[in-house]
Amino acid sequence: MAVAATGVEERLLIGGEWVEAASGGRFDVTDPATGEPVGSVPDAGESDVKAAIGAAAGALDEWKALPALQRARILRKAADLIRERRDTIALVMTSEQGKPLAEAAGEVDYAASFLEWFGGEAERVYGQIVPPMNPTSRVLVLRQPVGVTAAITPWNFPAAMMTRKLGPAMAAGCTSVVKPASATPLTAALILRAIEDAGTPPGVVNLITSRSSGMVAQQLFSDARVRKISFTGSTEVGKELIRASADQVKRLSLELGGHAPYVIFDDADLDEAVDGLIASKFRNAGQTCVCANRTYVQAGVYDAVVAKLAEKVTKMVVGHGTEPGVTIGPLIDDRAVDKADEHVKDAIAQGARLVVGGERIEGSGSFYAPTVLEGVTPQMLISTEETFGPVAGITRFETEEEVIRVANESIYGLAAYFHTRDYARLLRVAEKLEYGIIGANTGIISAANAPFGGVKESGYGREGGSVGIDEYLDVKYIQVGGVGL
Numbered sequence: 331m332a333v334a335a336t337g338v339e340e341r342l343l344i345g346g347e348w349v350e351a352a353s354g355g356r357f358d359v360t361d362p363a364t365g366e367p368v369g370s371v372p373d374a375g376e377s378d379v380k381a382a383i384g385a386a387a388g389a390l391d392e393w394k395a396l397p398a399l400q401r402a403r404i405l406r407k408a409a410d411l412i413r414e415r416r417d418t419i420a421l422v423m424t425s426e427q428g429k430p431l432a433e434a435a436g437e438v439d440y441a442a443s444f445l446e447w448f449g450g451e452a453e454r455v456y457g458q459i460v461p462p463m464n465p466t467s468r469v470l471v472l473r474q475p476v477g478v479t480a481a482i483t484p485w486n487f488p489a490a491m492m493t494r495k496l497g498p499a500m501a502a503g504c505t506s507v508v509k510p511a512s513a514t515p516l517t518a519a520l521i522l523r524a525i526e527d528a529g530t531p532p533g534v535v536n537l538i539t540s541r542s543s544g545m546v547a548q549q550l551f552s553d554a555r556v557r558k559i560s561f562t563g564s565t566e567v568g569k570e571l572i573r574a575s576a577d578q579v580k581r582l583s584l585e586l587g588g589h590a591p592y593v594i595f596d597d598a599d600l601d602e603a604v605d606g607l608i609a610s611k612f613r614n615a616g617q618t619c620v621c622a623n624r625t626y627v628q629a630g631v632y633d634a635v636v637a638k639l640a641e642k643v644t645k646m647v648v649g650h651g652t653e654p655g656v657t658i659g660p661l662i663d664d665r666a667v668d669k670a671d672e673h674v675k676d677a678i679a680q681g682a683r684l685v686v687g688g689e690r691i692e693g694s695g696s697f698y699a700p701t702v703l704e705g706v707t708p709q710m711l712i713s714t715e716e717t718f719g720p721v722a723g724i725t726r727f728e729t730e731e732e733v734i735r736v737a738n739e740s741i742y743g744l745a746a747y748f749h750t751r752d753y754a755r756l757l758r759v760a761e762k763l764e765y766g767i768i769g770a771n772t773g774i775i776s777a778a779n780a781p782f783g784g785v786k787e788s789g790y791g792r793e794g795g796s797v798g799i800d801e802y803l804d805v806k807y808i809q810v811g812g813v814g815l
């Protein structure tokens with residue numbers, strides 16, 4: 331089925347209407363596996379962003395006044411609709427983003443899980459009654475919706491990064507303007523369509539697609555009606571947004587870049603460790619913020635791990651994500667291929683040994699061969715920067731103290747992983763790693779019921795888990811005097 335045949339809305343959603351940009355401008359969306367256009371969307375300008383903010387502001391009072399149970403029902407219904415439309419959404423996602431269909435279908439379920447989880451949380455936005463200092467007064471604490479919010483999301487998880495923001499925002503009683511990455515706006519349109527079809531009132535969620543992301547951000551940050559912005563993307567852009575937030579002291583949540591260490595100790599279950607490493611490193615062709623970017627293997631099992639990893643990586647099948655059996659799709663564009671290639675060439679030039687892969691795949695589309703390098707050292711680019719490609723670089727280590735030190739030597743602090751069968755070590759190492767998320771004996775850490783987020787330059791704020799809704803709530807306390815005894 332072609333993308334056009336899925337009926338995806340290739341328009342903006344403003345105040346419950348699917349509309350063109352005021353300018354009439356549009357831009358193409360391309361398939362990274364072929365370089366061919368698969369659709370097009372409006373190129374929104376300033377007046378469209380203002381209209382979307384106006385629609386979100388207009389819908390706010392009614393939405394926040396709706397009983398939490400009704401907001402919860404809408405969220406759960408939206409989750410059900412997204413699951414019912416899994417195949418269609420997955421096909422569109424693969425067509426514009428590249429990941430294999432099975433992974434895309436998995437992301438659709440993961441995206442739905444945020445709406446379902448936060449449907450539950452909507453009903454548990456409790457306040458407090460605090461014992462008073464003065465016996466004639468009372469102290470009440472309320473948690474109230476922040477108001478109009480905005481979400482700016484990346485291309486690597488075009489469905490889940492959006493629902494991870496919209497779920498808690500809607501549950502809390504906030505309204506939103508969402509701006510997906512220009513590479514993946516069609517998946518976003520399908521997600522918003524499902525949310526709309528679930529009975530969400532007009533204006534509660536609004537979609538802006540634009541090639542001018544800086545202009546959209548400028549509009550969002552300069553409009554006093556927008557009270558909070560949640561951003562997932564690169565640390566570089568995140569820093570720009572922190573600066574932009576200063577003028578109006580806008581609330582921000584930032585889910586930024588990562589540079590995850592993946593540590594395998596001598597006492598690990600090696601098959602489990604290699605499977606975990608593959609899941610972490612090669613999912614979405616290595617284009618995830620939590621993917622292993624530095625792999626540290628203890629000396630006693632180093633050769634065995636390199637051999638097991640090489641055997642599995644050699645069997646990976648590269649191709650268009652819709653073809654049966656494909657496990658590695660294209661990278662998002664040719665610049666991403668250049669970056670992966672630069673990291674591999676730099677590592678080899680500095681003495682790393684190429685075990686598998688190590689080359690771009692010529693022809694149409696942006697493909698890079700799944701790659702394993704060993705003998706990687708700290709000064710190589712792959713040890714210091716996010717590669718965002720299917721390249722695993724392996725470094726040998728001797729002691730626990732040494733590996734904790736090198737694992738923590740990063741400006742990033744999003745996710746870290748390690749494998750050991752020693753449970754005292756498991757607790758010790760988990761506590762010492764300076765990261766917001768730890769995978770202990772697993773390479774898969776994403777879940778709607780857990781607080782996802784980083785420390786250091788990986789950002790601040792948490793998405794998911796019971797704390798995820800706090801990002802969309804203001805705390806207010808009421809001191810009531812003269813109550814008497």
Ligand code: NAP
Pocket residue numbers: 482483484485486487491509510511512513540541543544547562563564565567568570584585586587588618619620716744784788
């Ligand atoms: P990006 O270039 O920072 O883009 C992210 C979003 O910001 C897109 O919607 C993009 O729109 C927009 N954007 C770009 N420049 C902007 C600007 N000057 N002002 C406002 N918005 C701007 O990141 P990406 O390349 O899409 O995504 C990859 C990065 O995201 C990686 O660093 C990855 O680690 C990180 N990430 C983090 C998490 C997490 O949870 N911590 C999750 C996923 C990804 P356009 O694309 O249309 O320009």
